[in-house]
Amino acid sequence: MNEGLVVLVRSIIGFFTLLIFAKLLGKQQISQLAFFDYVLGITIGSIAASLTTDLSSRAWPHWIGLLVWAILGYLMEYITMKWRYAAKYIEGEPTIVIMNGKIMEAALRKMKYRVTDIMELLRNKDIFDLNQVDFAIIEPNGQLSVLKKPEYEPLTAKDMSITKTSTGISTEIIYDGILIQENLRQLNKSNNWINKQLHAHGINDISEVFLATLTPSGSLYIDKYKDHIKKVTYIGDYKGPY
Template sequence: MNEGLVVLVRSIIAFFSLLIFAKILGKQQISQLTFFDYALGITIGSIAATLTTDLSSRAWPHFVGLLTWCLLGYLMEYVTEKWRYAAKYIEGEPTIVIMNGKIMENALKKMKYTATDLIGLLRVKDVFDLSQVDFAIIEPNGQLSVLKKPEYEPLTPKDMSILKAPSGISTELIYDGILINENLKQLNKTEKWLMSQLKTHEIKDVSEVFIATLTPSGSLYIDKYDDHMLKVTDIGDYKGPY
């Protein structure tokens, strides 16, 4: 019973300490983390976990370790923000692996990447033909940035001298069968207008709708619970042992 209470108290201390330190260190999406940031986060989390459950030792040494790692992490973050040369060595810098359509083999070897790794990263970027690539750059976080050759770039309205009005962000009008009146008012629409739109889709009641959204440009999307799909496409290639 006493051990459970100690673990509870330590867990609360570790939880809020980690929360405070995370706020101090700042926010970064996982996709933007460098390897150093990733390793730092794992280490800090591991120390916090040990602080919580290691009852064979006192809590304060673990807390000092947690505080030290967080302070050093914050110091490195401050140094890389203020001193570009330090950032170059701590966080790394972008590396060109394809230049003018040619693969930079030495750059790949330096980064411990193989041609297979590069091709896989290109596929993630929807590039399945190496001849379409003009430049490819591996960023410090390991992601690949790709610039296609001009002839393979998709046309935009600007290229064709076409003025296109912004579509805006979709706003939910119905969610899980529930009407959201606040969003209707925000878009200067009435419930009567919405019901008339639903009738054109042979929908008699809001409860039949799974989700309905509207953009500022007037694009309305409606999805019913019962979609009457005669056959659902299966993209799996393994049916299992049955």
């Protein structure tokens, strides 16, 4: 019983300590997770876990460890903001992996990346054909930045001297077969309206719908549980001989 109470108190201390340190360190720990930030986050979390469950030792040394690591993390962020050369060695530098449409094999080997890794990152950028890529750069946080060849750059409304109105953000009106009445009312739509839209798509009941979203401009997206796709495309890596 006493041990359970100690764990409870330590958990509360560790939780709010991490909350305070997270606020001090800022959003970079989440939004741009470079290797250093990754190691820092894991270490602080490990110390907090020991603070909570290691009943064989006193709590204050763990808390001092948390404090020291948080201070060091804050100092490293300050140093990298003030001195570019320090940031170069602590956070790393961007690396070009595709230049003028050509894959830089040496850069891939140095970073221990495979071509399939780059292709996956390109697909995350809505690029499924390497012929479209002019430059591709691996950023220090592991994300891929891509510059398409000019002929594959999409035309914008500004290029065409066209004035466009905002479409707004999609709002879920059906999720997992359940109609979200509040969202439907916010979009000034009725149950009768959504039923008519579903019937127009050959859907007789809301329970057939996995997801339906609607924008303020009136763009409706519907996805059914049964999509009736006859042949699923497989894009996995070549398995090769074992």
